[in-house]
Amino acid sequence: MGNLAYQVREKQNEQQKQVQKVRKKKKFRFSVGEKVLYAGFFIxxxxxxVQIVSNQVSLYDVNADIQALESKISSQERANNELKLQVVELSTYERIWAKAKELGLDLNENNVKVVQD
Structure with a gap:
C-alpha cells in the first residue's frame, strides 16, 4: 500500500509538472486595442x-528662389548705379555748354532770367 500511495503521489507530481509546462508554453499575444494603438502610432x-521632409524640400526651394531674386536685385542695382554715373557725367555744365554751342546757341546775358523759389 505504501508503494501505491507513492505511485499516486508521483503521478500527481507529473501532472502538475505537465500543467506547469503548458503554462510556460503559452505565448504573450497583443490585444486588438494594442494592435490598433501601435498601428496608429506607426502611421x-x-x-x-513625411511632413518634415516635405517641409524641408519646400524651404530649400524657397531659399533657392530668394537667392536668385537677390542676385537679380544686386545686378539691377549695379546697372542703376552705372546709369546714375552716366547721368552725372552727361549733365555737367561744360558738356551742356559744348552741346549748346554745337547747336548754334549763344549765351546772351541780357536774356537770362533768375528764378527764385
Whole structure:
C-alpha cells in the first residue's frame, strides 16, 4: 500500500509538472486595442516624418528662389548705379555748354532770367 500511495503521489507530481509546462508554453499575444494603438502610432510617425521632409524640400526651394531674386536685385542695382554715373557725367555744365554751342546757341546775358523759389 505504501508503494501505491507513492505511485499516486508521483503521478500527481507529473501532472502538475505537465500543467506547469503548458503554462510556460503559452505565448504573450497583443490585444486588438494594442494592435490598433501601435498601428496608429506607426502611421503617425511615418506621416510626421513625411511632413518634415516635405517641409524641408519646400524651404530649400524657397531659399533657392530668394537667392536668385537677390542676385537679380544686386545686378539691377549695379546697372542703376552705372546709369546714375552716366547721368552725372552727361549733365555737367561744360558738356551742356559744348552741346549748346554745337547747336548754334549763344549765351546772351541780357536774356537770362533768375528764378527764385
Amino acid at each position: 503617425g510617425v511615418v506621416f510626421g516624418s
